[in-house]
Amino acid sequence: MSGANQPRVPDPNGSTKSPKGVGNDPREQNPDVEEAPGKIWFRDLDEAVIEADRCIQCASCVAACPSDSIGIDAEEKRPTLVKMCTGCSRCWDFCPRSGLRYERALELLDQERSLAEPETYAARATDAAADAGQDGGAVTALLAELLAAGEIDGAVVARESEDEPLRGEAFLATSHADLLEAGGSIYTQTMGLGQIDDLLADADLGPNPDLALVGTPCVIQGATALDRYGHEPADPIALTVALMCTRTFEHERLLSQIESYDVDPEAVEKLDIRDGTLAAFDDDGEILLETDVEEFDAAGLRGCDECADFVGGAADISAGNVGSEDGYSTVVVRTENGRDVWREAADGLETTEIDRPEALEKIAAWNERRAKSILPREFDPEAEIGITYERHREAYDGTDREPQPLNPARVHQYEEWC
Ligand SMILES: Cc1cc2nc3c(=O)[nH]c(=O)nc-3n(C[C@H](O)[C@H](O)[C@H](O)COP(=O)(O)OP(=O)(O)OC[C@H]3O[C@@H](n4cnc5c(N)ncnc54)[C@H](O)[C@@H]3O)c2cc1C
Ligand code: SF4
Ligand code: SF4
Known part of the structure; x- marks a missing residue:
């Protein structure tokens, strides 16, 4: 830059x-x-x-x-x-x-965006993506509709490693089946932004493919800053989707913490964080452990404490669960690009108003307070x-x-x- x-x-x-x-x-x-x-x-x-x-x-x-x-x-x-x-x-x-x-980068993006206000929805998929997804399957459905319409050629998403339980790895989904396989949240980073060239080299997408990039807000901050200031020729990222986030876990520490509850990480089919509670489920949907997410604080990446970007302000579209009923995703559409693709994907989505918009604001404000209290440097969107x-x-x-x-x-x- x-x-x-x-x-x-x-x-x-x-x-x-x-x-x-x-x-x-x-x-x-x-x-x-x-x-x-x-x-x-x-x-x-x-x-x-x-x-x-x-x-x-x-x-x-x-x-x-x-x-x-x-x-x-x-x-x-x-x-x-x-x-x-x-x-x-x-x-x-x-x-x-x-x-x-990053707070300045987010401020500059806010100023230059043409949508007067972000649009916020509760949404869920109308097909199999609803079951494959973490919450309402809205992200999976959105990507599947865009793929079917030829708007994107693939999406950089995440799937669980075959070798290690709960370890995320970057995955380039290029079909509906791939997207269903990748549905759900993985609470470790995949470093997908750093692997796009390798992922493309292994795929057969032809010249100049258009990709969606899904990631935590910090991943989208980096990708967007590179797009704005990095002078990258032929950038393949055509759409960014942020997953709302207060922390990601360090893999080894996550496994140790799960084991401390006498739960075998291999038996965990799904982890979920909602309303301050972390729950682990087996493949029959039975709860293996349920606890205050703060009990897992020590397993989080320490750098997450310096993050004030819960909602993923750099992304075209953000998705989380806060503020929506069970079975729905909370979706924030922030750019014209985001609005266009959201409309394009309407057939695959049932959309309504979010239940508790104040819950979204509350957690975003908490996240910012945490960052300000931990960051050794000043937090200054005007600097x-x-x-x-x-x-x-x-x-x-x-x-x-x-x-x-x-x-x-x-x-x-x-x-x-x-
Ligand atoms: C680390 C992490 C922390 C989160 N914390 C919160 C929170 O505190 N509050 C909240 O409201 N929501 C949180 N979310 C978001 C939430 O878990 C769901 O991802 C979101 O609600 C979208 O659900 P969905 O059913 O629409 O997505 P899905 O249809 O399940 O699609 C999600 C897509 O994201 C991809 N993906 C999953 N994990 C990763 C990853 N680590 N890196 C890159 N791509 C990934 C999947 O492969 C899939 O394509 C978090 C997500 C993550 C990954
Ligand atoms: S936090 Fe900094 S050092 Fe770590 S992966 Fe991101 S850019 Fe690299
Ligand atoms: S809390 Fe912030 S820094 Fe940590 S993974 Fe989520 S977006 Fe990235």
């Missing part, structure tokens, strides 16, 4: 950056190698976000890297360097936990959209979210590639 990220131009002292690295830094062992001013390397993002346990696994950094230097660690499911980093700084610029001031490395360090150093030294097991990568 170099155009939008104005603060990262060199300062009058000739450098935008204070001495970097918080330990284990290969550059400290090579003091004679001069660093070009203003560069932010993936290593800096790693220390400030990933090693600091603040990563929300949105994969914006993976998608932003123009040299494909950032991949996804197959074991740890985290962004990792896979080849030479050029120090282009884009991973920093588009990361909603470091360089991207610059880009947050410089120095500004980040000023705000985070000395807090329990400050950058942490690189994992010694990775230092060799940085010696070779940074």
Whole structure:
């Protein structure tokens, strides 16, 4: 986002950056190698976000890297360097936990959108999607109608890994059957935004396909910022759908927490979070555990505490359950693109007014209060959209979210590639 990220131009002292690295830094062992001013390397993002346990696994950094230097660690499911980093700084610029001031990005989007007010509905699918979906199956039905009408060629969604229970993996659905298979919520991240090229390479969708991207609000923030400011040629994302969200879980911690209730995660067919309660069901629909979702707080990604975007304000369309009766999805249509596709999909959906709009506002306000109380930096929708490395360090150093030294097991990568 170099155009939008104005603060990262060199300062009058000739450098935008204070001495970097918080330990284990290969550059400290090579003091004679001069660093070009203003560069932010993936290593800096790693220390400030990933090693600091603040990563929300949105994969914006993976998608932003123009040299494909950032991949996804197959074991740890985290962004990792896979080849030479050029120090282009884009991973920093588009990361909603470091360089991207997401509240400013949302404010700018709000200002430029032409729909006077978002449209809010309770909706449910009129066909098999109602059973396949998490709530009303509205998202599945919407995508299925758009696929059938040729409006999209596929949708980047999620399905459960065959190898690990409750682990989400990115999936490119290109048929009605695929969409039904992928219906339902997976409460871990898939890093799908960082895998779109690979997913397309494995599919046969012809040139310039149009895709829908479904993800948590932070994923859609990254995708939208890249679309606006990333100067991406031939971006395949034609529609963004956000799943309303207050937290996503870290997979291992989620499994441990479920086991602490003497429940085998393999036996869990469906997890659901509704009105502050987390419930796990087996494949007969029997409840295996039901508890206050706060009991699972420790299993959440710590970076989620810094998030104030429950509703997914960057997306064309958002879907959740809050405010609607059981069996319905709450749907917010925010852009003209969203309104057009929502109308296009009307045949597959039964739409009515949401029951309790105030519930939606209440949880969004709670989410924002939480973020403001946790964020070490200021929360300011009017401030610059880009947050410089120095500004980040000023705000985070000395807090329990400050950058942490690189994992010694990775230092060799940085010696070779940074
Ligand atoms: C991590 C998470 C937390 C959530 N928290 C809340 C909450 O606190 N309050 C609330 O009202 N709603 C929450 N939701 C949204 C809710 O669970 C439903 O997704 C939403 O109501 C839409 O239901 P549906 O039946 O219309 O969707 P469906 O018809 O089930 O379609 C959902 C689509 O999303 C895809 N998908 C599911 N999980 C993921 C994922 N992790 N990443 C990418 N794609 C995915 C599926 O593959 C499917 O295509 C959350 C969802 C997630 C994933
Ligand atoms: S929060 Fe997102 S952009 Fe930032 S490091 Fe993690 S995956 Fe990358
Ligand atoms: S709470 Fe926010 S940061 Fe965490 S997964 Fe949901 S949208 Fe992303």
